[in-house]
Amino acid sequence: MVFKPGTKPVFFVAAEISTMASISTKTQKLNTGASIPSIALGCWQSSPEDTYASVLHALKVGYRHIDTAHVYQNEADVGRAIRDSGVPRESIFVTTKVWNTNQRDPASALDGSLKRLGLDYVDLYLMHWPVPFVKPAADAKEQFFVKDPNDPDKFYNDREWDYIKTWELMQKLPKEKTRAIGVSNVSKTNLKALLAAPTTKIVPAANQIELHPYYPRFELLAYCKEQGIVVEAYSPLGSAQSSLLKDPQLTALSEKKGISPATLLISWGLQRDTVVLPKSVTPSRIESNLKAVELDEESIKVLDNLHKTTSGRIVARDWGVPVYNDPEDVPPLKK
Numbered sequence: 001m002v003f004k005p006g007t008k009p010v011f012f013v014a015a016e017i018s019t020m021a022s023i024s025t026k027t028q029k030l031n032t033g034a035s036i037p038s039i040a041l042g043c044w045q046s047s048p049e050d051t052y053a054s055v056l057h058a059l060k061v062g063y064r065h066i067d068t069a070h071v072y073q074n075e076a077d078v079g080r081a082i083r084d085s086g087v088p089r090e091s092i093f094v095t096t097k098v099w100n101t102n103q104r105d106p107a108s109a110l111d112g113s114l115k116r117l118g119l120d121y122v123d124l125y126l127m128h129w130p131v132p133f134v135k136p137a138a139d140a141k142e143q144f145f146v147k148d149p150n151d152p153d154k155f156y157n158d159r160e161w162d163y164i165k166t167w168e169l170m171q172k173l174p175k176e177k178t179r180a181i182g183v184s185n186v187s188k189t190n191l192k193a194l195l196a197a198p199t200t201k202i203v204p205a206a207n208q209i210e211l212h213p214y215y216p217r218f219e220l221l222a223y224c225k226e227q228g229i230v231v232e233a234y235s236p237l238g239s240a241q242s243s244l245l246k247d248p249q250l251t252a253l254s255e256k257k258g259i260s261p262a263t264l265l266i267s268w269g270l271q272r273d274t275v276v277l278p279k280s281v282t283p284s285r286i287e288s289n290l291k292a293v294e295l296d297e298e299s300i301k302v303l304d305n306l307h308k309t310t311s312g313r314i315v316a317r318d319w320g321v322p323v324y325n326d327p328e329d330v331p332p333l334k335k
Contacts, residue, residue, distance in 0.1 A: 021259055021288075024290060026039070028230050030206065036123075037064045039278070039292075040066060041065070041277075043068040046074055046281055048077045052078075054281045056085055068094075068096050070109065075117045076117070079116065095208075096117065097125070098110065100131050100132060100133040104165075107169070110122075123179045124205065125181050125182070127183045130166075131323065132165075167204075180205040182208070184208035185323060187326045190322070203227060206275070207220075207231055210315055213304070213307060214311050215312065215330060216304065232276075241333075253299060253303075257293070262285070262288065266278060267292040271294075311330045
């Protein structure tokens, strides 16, 4: 960002990183033994054109972890960028997800994702939500957010299915097509039920959840660590609709440290031993989001306590089944 002479920026943006920040090469170990890079480029809400350009740029500047999903409708663009990047496929960790309408047949859903990606395998395949939908008729146009024909204000939940049954089927997916399997948006309450189910023979390798200082989820994070489940944090910088990056305590701390609020948040996520998935389509921010610093205990404490002043989650949908059912879960942020 360029400022006119004599003006002073109100807060740092992701592109403005002090020289003390450096590219992070941190990884985590999955329970399969594989390594997962701790910073990924998230592709949620990216158009096909932006996805291709951002993934291509990310791979060229050092990212080795790309996160997409069927519902994002940009898997083909992710795959094209991977092929055009010149980076060997085996050097890139690719994650995609089975959508709610396909939970009765994750094997076919995985095949569809691989075809769109143009890849022989993915490194991690996640159940996107513990929310099975009724699948529209085969001859119908693909619908992602299927509405109940008897109540168009509600989603068309598959009441004869549940996420535990979906996981039972996911455990049978061929390892040559997905190197690891995991879940997403699964609360501690739901995760405990999943692990206690007699059909569960494989512990999820990862649980990808919304995670940031306004929604820190300490208990869920601790539980996943106890179970050997890597936690992935989506929306680690908040969102365009949230005020996280402009939080007064956050910006004051970032100015004190000489780094951007984004670098501060990414560094906090890394020091919690989570995989962070910052999303951007701006080249300079893609580059800066790969950088981090080592935070002292005082800085971590400030970030850990931000939720005491402002708390709330970004995802505001009412899925019609228990998803946000832990005592530490909070209502959506007020707009």
